[in-house]
Amino acid sequence: GAVVSQHPSRVICKSGTSVKIECRSLDFQATTMFWYRQFPKQSLMLMATSNEGSKATYEQGVEKDKFLINHASLTLSTLTVTSAHPEDSSFYICSARAGTGGSQHFGDGTRLSIL
Amino acid sequence: AQTVTQSQPEMSVQEAETVTLSCTYDTSESNYYLFWYKQPPSRQMILVIRQEAYKQQNATENRFSVNFQKAAKSFSLKISDSQLGDTAMYFCAFMNPMSRDDKIIFGKGTRLHILP
Numbered sequence: 001g002a003v004v005s006q007h008p009s010r011v012i013c014k015s016g017t018s019v020k021i022e023c024r025s026l027d028f029q030a031t032t033m034f035w036y037r038q039f040p041k042q043s044l045m046l047m048a049t050s051n052e053g054s055k056a057t058y059e060q061g062v063e064k065d066k067f068l069i070n071h072a073s074l075t076l077s078t079l080t081v082t083s084a085h086p087e088d089s090s091f092y093i094c095s096a097r098a099g100t101g102g103s104q105h106f107g108d109g110t111r112l113s114i115l
Numbered sequence: 116a117q118t119v120t121q122s123q124p125e126m127s128v129q130e131a132e133t134v135t136l137s138c139t140y141d142t143s144e145s146n147y148y149l150f151w152y153k154q155p156p157s158r159q160m161i162l163v164i165r166q167e168a169y170k171q172q173n174a175t176e177n178r179f180s181v182n183f184q185k186a187a188k189s190f191s192l193k194i195s196d197s198q199l200g201d202t203a204m205y206f207c208a209f210m211n212p213m214s215r216d217d218k219i220i221f222g223k224g225t226r227l228h229i230l231p
Contacts (some may be wrong), residue, residue: 021204034218034219038158041226042223042224043221043222043223043224044160044206044221045207046218046219047148049218091158093158094159095219103148103150103162103165104209104219106160106161108157108158108159109158109159109160
């Protein structure tokens with residue numbers, strides 16, 4: 001149980017393109033989803049926390065207009081990287097949690113490469 | 116603010132040996148969760164073990180066990196009979212379930228190499 005599906009796993013696109021990444025909880029309802037960014041050989045950096053039906057809470061230094069997060073249902077959150085540039089290239093991982101205090105279950109991540 | 120410190124950036128051990136990864140944390144809370152996550156080269160994040168701070172008994176999961184020292188704020192991971200598949204990045208993590216956002220705070224990780 002507690003499976004989180006993240007799609008796509010790999011994206012390569014041109015500079016200026018907007019890219020949408022989906023995070024789905026397949027067998028549980030996720031009241032909260034988290035979006036992380038991971039640079040090579042570094043730890044996960046939390047970008048934002050999204051609760052179903054409300055606006056996402058962004059961490060300091062993360063541009064909310066650049067990284068749009070939508071959590072429209074209890075099983076789906078999306079991260080849209082708008083007008084992506086090469087510096088946005090990174091590994092993005094989502095996680096989902098069923099309720100307060102529960103363990104986070106991670107998606108398999110998305111490797112984003114902007115040319 | 117809570118912090119998680121992993122003082123060993125990289126470690127290597129021979130297959131079948133036992134290895135201990137260190138983790139210390141700082142918090143003023145009395146109730147919290149601690150985790151060890153494994154991230155193999157595939158970059159999946161896999162939960163290895165979880166410890167609730169109110170439990171005195173150390174958590175175990177097959178070959179993986181922790182040494183939780185609450186007073187010392189230490190949470191080390193022991194891997195017994197290490198296997199090649201244990202090669203991965205290991206992250207120690209902290210979560211306060213009573214905080215408004217109860218997000219997970221990760222350490223910087225320890226890269227573990229199991230040598231044949």
